[in-house]
Amino acid sequence: ELKVEQNPLFLSMQEGKNYTIYCNYSTTSDRLYWYRQDPGKSLESLFVLLSNGAVKQEGRLMASLDTKARLSTLHITAAVHDLSATYFCAVAARGSNYKLTFGKGTLLTVNP
């Protein structure tokens, strides 16, 4: 059974600071997703990482994938209040392209 663990689950940070969210998973996969959810809203896709060493960046967010370590990171650079949201990673086990297992999410609060 594929397990996906995110940490931390709660993150309070000041504007301008840097931080990293970690996503570990338990079985072989070469497809990992990051989603963002604003309070009371739906989820929107941030990144999809498809191979070992993949790195994607959008604005102040950068995601990377290490399939050997079964680890993805979401790095936040110089946080701003607009980044406050819940961030989920989701993993598709190899051979199960359509079945995503989500982590429990990281609630990020960026304080002025």
Next chain:
Amino acid sequence: NAGVTQTPKFQVLKTGQSMTLQCAQDMNHEYMSWYRQDPGMGLRLIHYSVGAGITDQGEVPNGYNVSRSTTEDFPLRLLSAAPSQTSVYFCASSYQGQGGLSGANVLTFGAGSRLTVL
């Protein structure tokens, strides 16, 4: 292009009642799925479909039925609602695309349906 449309947005049921959550997408996506979101639990897959006429169970299928008679629609049925089914339900769709990876199965989510079972 409406994307993924879910109805209703809110619903209150009594224990034992039945209902159907509707989901429709207009993007010609082959894959559709239902997730439930509970506090502290992330999203858990209930049922999914890889095409019309094909459905399969996810992580938490008990108490729910689905069918996929068309590419566009994927309703979720609660046959006899229980308080444990109080949750926010999300429908999502995606496509694999040509060459296996061009769509990469990035999920497009509906707005969600908040269900309360009393």
